[in-house]
Amino acid sequence: MLKSTLIKTFSFLFILIHVLACQEEKKKPINFPPTNLAQESFMPKPLKIIPTHSAFALDRYTAIFTSENESEYEKVGQFLAKKIKAKIDVEIPVNSDAPEGTQRVIYINRSDSLEMESPEAYELYITQDTVILNSNTAEGAFRGIQTLRQIIPEASNDTLAEQRIWPIPSGKIIDNPNFAYRGSMLDVARHFFSVEDVKKYIDLLAYYKINVLHLHLTDDQGWRIEIKSWPKLTEIGGSTEVGGEAGGFFTQEDYKEIVAYAAERYMTIIPEVDMPGHTNAASVSYPFLNGNGKTPKLYEGTHVGFSTFNTRKDTVYAFIDDVVREISAITPGPYFHIGGDESHVTKKRDYIYFVERVEKIVQKHGKRMIGWDEVATADIDSTSIAQWWASEENAKKAVEKGMQLIVSPAKKAYLDMQYDTLSKHGLHWAAYIPVDTAYVWNPDTYGGIPKENILGVEAPLWSETISNIDELEYLAFPRVLGYSELSWSTEENRDWEDYKVRLANQAPFLDRMDVKYYPSPLIDWKKSKYTYEEIEKD
Numbered sequence: 001m002l003k004s005t006l007i008k009t010f011s012f013l014f015i016l017i018h019v020l021a022c023q024e025e026k027k028k029p030i031n032f033p034p035t036n037l038a039q040e041s042f043m044p045k046p047l048k049i050i051p052t053h054s055a056f057a058l059d060r061y062t063a064i065f066t067s068e069n070e071s072e073y074e075k076v077g078q079f080l081a082k083k084i085k086a087k088i089d090v091e092i093p094v095n096s097d098a099p100e101g102t103q104r105v106i107y108i109n110r111s112d113s114l115e116m117e118s119p120e121a122y123e124l125y126i127t128q129d130t131v132i133l134n135s136n137t138a139e140g141a142f143r144g145i146q147t148l149r150q151i152i153p154e155a156s157n158d159t160l161a162e163q164r165i166w167p168i169p170s171g172k173i174i175d176n177p178n179f180a181y182r183g184s185m186l187d188v189a190r191h192f193f194s195v196e197d198v199k200k201y202i203d204l205l206a207y208y209k210i211n212v213l214h215l216h217l218t219d220d221q222g223w224r225i226e227i228k229s230w231p232k233l234t235e236i237g238g239s240t241e242v243g244g245e246a247g248g249f250f251t252q253e254d255y256k257e258i259v260a261y262a263a264e265r266y267m268t269i270i271p272e273v274d275m276p277g278h279t280n281a282a283s284v285s286y287p288f289l290n291g292n293g294k295t296p297k298l299y300e301g302t303h304v305g306f307s308t309f310n311t312r313k314d315t316v317y318a319f320i321d322d323v324v325r326e327i328s329a330i331t332p333g334p335y336f337h338i339g340g341d342e343s344h345v346t347k348k349r350d351y352i353y354f355v356e357r358v359e360k361i362v363q364k365h366g367k368r369m370i371g372w373d374e375v376a377t378a379d380i381d382s383t384s385i386a387q388w389w390a391s392e393e394n395a396k397k398a399v400e401k402g403m404q405l406i407v408s409p410a411k412k413a414y415l416d417m418q419y420d421t422l423s424k425h426g427l428h429w430a431a432y433i434p435v436d437t438a439y440v441w442n443p444d445t446y447g448g449i450p451k452e453n454i455l456g457v458e459a460p461l462w463s464e465t466i467s468n469i470d471e472l473e474y475l476a477f478p479r480v481l482g483y484s485e486l487s488w489s490t491e492e493n494r495d496w497e498d499y500k501v502r503l504a505n506q507a508p509f510l511d512r513m514d515v516k517y518y519p520s521p522l523i524d525w526k527k528s529k530y531t532y533e534e535i536e537k538d
């Protein structure tokens with residue numbers, strides 16, 4: 001093992017020396033206009049940026065090398081090559097013998113000597129001849145290549161040389177996330193979204209270094225994940241959605257495909273089965289589960305808080321055991337979200353009994369329980385996590401229990417809140433959240449929760465008012481970029497005026513990805529396809 005690593009390292013050095021030697025012979029100095037790495041539109045903003053005012057000339061004579069062929073690092077290199085090809089239509093070889101004429105190298109390197117030890121830390125050194133990306137782990141390298149992607153110009157600079165080059169500003173970046181958990185949630189229960197839609201969302205989130213996607217898989221209106229031991233959940237419970245359309249569900253194979261797609265982007269999928277409330281679709285499928293005393297019928301409206309499981313029947317817990325077991329078996333991430341919100345027709349003592357019993361089931365299947373902040377009213381373990389969406393009192397209870405919190409205050413972080421009174425989609429029960437309100441707050445100190453109790457930030461997207469990917473994008477973009485920065489960047493590096501400009505410069509990327517973002521009039525969008533006036537006219 002050690003021997004092969006040494007051989008690889010030496011062969012890499014050999015190639016590098018060879019490439020650099022060839023370069024010396026051929027080097028025609030290119031006079032770049034001065035660059036300023038610190039002024040680039042990074043999103044989220046890196047921890048430290050030190051510009052050196054020159055540039056690395058990316059072109060078809062560039063090659064990528066990574067430490068450890070065939071490894072996770074090589075996959076990161078290939079991911080970068082694929083994205084370079086998609087952006088500027090240049091094929092860059094990865095770990096192949098330096099091709100004829102190779103002049104410059106991007107090296108993605110595992111390093112044990114970074115200033116920061118977090119697995120997602122990376123350092124990027126950009127000089128005229130080489131780009132060196134150092135990280136402790138492939139995950140860190142993956143975050144680092146997102147940064148690099150963001151500074152590859154959209155257009156080449158043909159005036160500088162005979163061949164087309166894409167100058168990347170030179171300098172050094174040292175980066176590391178403020179919070180380890182940076183998430184978004186997608187509600188696929190109120191309206192169902194396809195595997196393709198979810199993959200597109202994942203791909204966009206990964207570009208902005210978000211590393212968690214929480215899937216709200218079940219609710220009153222629909223059950224969206226195949227459970228082999230209880231097939232009616234999807235046959236009946238998945239057959240409709242808000243507004244009465246056909247609904248749908250993920251087979252376990254579909255779900256695995258989503259998990260694998262996310263894993264390739266170092267993103268964790270968190271499955272949520274919401275209970276004991278929000279369970280009408282399950283109870284229609286299997287009426288013995290029902291505890292609200294009524295005969296459950298399929299529900300296509302948007303009210304909340306009317307359903308509950310029967311919390312005093314052992315058969316209900318046997319059912320939950322099957323559901324948690326089957327989903328946990330296809331979920332590599334460490335978490336299982338049990339919902340637990342708005343159980344308005346569950347008696348308080350029944351609710352507490354239920355949460356405590358379900359926590360044990362989740363633990364038995366090897367997962368860490370997450371629940372909406374109400375779960376902190378039960379006597380649960382400090383290893384469980386509360387997602388703070390509404391109640392400061394519950395958040396404080398969670399802290400008293402030594403639990404960690406995911407910060408998702410509806411007033412600040414709900415992607416389904418309307419931007420303003422003119423917004424085409426969304427609700428406003430918590431607030432109107434324009435793009436500045438979404439960004440100008442501080443999760444590090446929100447509600448006085450000690451920072452060591454904060455696992456991170458998550459922006460939930462509930463889908464009562466959105467039924468397709470365009471509408472999803474309208475609510476999520478651009479606000480989700482702000483949540484990425486609130487969870488990745490430090491407070492000292494966050495500034496609305498500076499953010500506004502960097503956000504405006506995301507337009508070419510979002511357009512190229514065909515994202516139907518909301519072109520907020522607060523932002524001076526860089527040549528956006530959609531103007532505010534046009535979208536409001538639709």
Ligand code: TNX
Pocket residue numbers: 304341342372389414416427462463464
């Ligand atoms: C509250 S947030 C809910 C959801 C709704 C959402 C709409 C939470 C834990 N529960 O059931 O979809 O508001 O904004």
